Amino acid sequence: MKYYTSIGPNPRVVTMFMAEKGIELPTVTVDLRGGENRRAPYNVAVNPAGQTPALELDDGSVLTEITAICEYLDERYPEPTLIGTTAEERAATRMWVRRIDLKICEPLTNGFRFAEGLPLFEPRMRCLPEAAAGLKACAEDGIAWLDPLIAGRDFIAGDRLTLADLMLFAFLDFGASVGQPIDPRFTNILRWFDAINARPSAGASKY
Known part of the structure; x- marks a missing residue:
């Protein structure tokens, strides 16, 4: 997997989530201030909405939206859970x-x-x-x-x-x-x- 991050509160949520769970992934920092998220290749190959964060899965597909990313990671790495066990x-x-x-x-x-x-x-x-x-x-x-x-x-x-x-x-x-x-x-x-x-x-x- 590969994690795309940047400045801003949205990617920080996922970064904190991974830190709490002890998850370390290859990371790409996107230049938000420079508009890298709003142009190719990012908004073509990674997230057409032009937003961060994004999580590229092992099969090449990409997850975006912080709740979707965090829930996916919680299922892949269930301990400690930050979503819930029941x-x-x-x-x-x-x-x-x-x-x-x-x-x-x-x-x-x-x-x-x-x-x-x-x-x-x-x-x-x-x-x-x-x-x-x-x-x-x-x-x-x-x-x-x-x-x-x-x-x-x-x-x-x-x-x-x-x-x-x-x-x-x-x-x-x-x-x-x-x-x-x-x-x-x-x-x-x-x-x-x-x-x-x-x-x-x-x-x-x-x-």
């Missing part, structure tokens, strides 16, 4: 990943793309600068919703580290670097964030 655990992980993605990660990322990231992204995709402030507010609403739900527990899905933790951490850490820091009033999120940030996978994946 149907109930896997369902809970997927539920929390979906909630975090829709309520926090997506609006946070697009809030950046349509504001601070506009010079980079405007030539590459449809941008809505007028929506930036509202999207950032939506991301903060999502954080406010999650904060009381994780009071008294170490991880998003309960008592086990999952993909949901790695996804939320990577995006919140990215947000803090582009003008969307975690509000100090979200004490449960900050406690959780500091604990994940202390894990070796967070340092190993820092771009």
